[in-house]
Amino acid sequence: MNGECLAELSGVSKRFGNIVALDGLSMDVRRGELLAVLGPNGAGKTTAISLLLGLHQPDKGKASLFRQPPQCLDARRRVGVMMQEVTLAERPYGKLSAGQKRQAQFAVAICGRPKLLFLDEPTVGLDQQARAMMWDILRTVVSQGSSIVLTTHYLEEAQAQQTAWWSWLRVVSSHPAR
Ligand SMILES: Nc1ncnc2c1ncn2[C@@H]1O[C@H](COP(=O)(O)OP(=O)(O)O)[C@@H](O)[C@H]1O
Ligand SMILES: [Mg+2]
Secondary structure (H helix, E strand, O other): OOOOEEEEEEEEEEEEOOEEEEEEEEEEEEOOOEEEEEOOOOOOHHHHHHHHOOOOOOOEEEEEEOOEOOOOHHHHOOEEEEOOOOOOOOOOHHHOOHHHHHHHHHHHHHOOOOOEEEEEOOOOOOOHHHHHHHHHHHHHHHHOOOEEEEEEOOHHHHHHOOOOOEEEEEOOOOOOOO
16 A cells, blocks of 8 residues: 555554553554454454554554654544444433444544544444445445544454455454463
8 A cells, every 4th residue: 555654553562461462563554545453352453543542552662643643632633433442421322222322433433524533343233234334334434535444353244345445454462362
């Protein structure tokens, strides 16, 4: 990919106490691409996104967002985010089913047409029809000029969606058995 680099992790390591969440991971997200971050539970996918968003600091290496430190307000303003664990105002949102909550979070993330969209396990809890709809919307979002970083542990689902404009990254934990 030759597009402008929108977000980058370069040789980042992150520990939580004794747990090594990431060990020297490098990745970059280019303009116009959907980057799928694949890996089993515990591989460090959410941690990688959190570093790109400035929610955690790397112990080693460097994270940047729009060529700035991820904590920089100017960089953050240009992103849409849907994290794995989200709390929104309780009612009426609190009464939605798990899948409906995911759809509501997705709508919030894409509204405002962010330049870069972070989606952490966006299809968890969705039925087949809702998943298909989400993939369709993602394709449209990219065709309209946004870029996407998406994590999933559903490798087969992600592979079924693969098209030429996807880039791939598999995060493999160096400590898989914890
Ligand atoms: N805030 C935290 N405190 C302690 N351990 C954490 C924290 N966040 C993540 N971890 C641990 O780091 C590892 C990677 O977690 P995570 O990035 O959530 O993986 P994934 O999103 O790929 O499932 C896991 O072993 C997890 O338990
Ligand atoms: Mg996760």
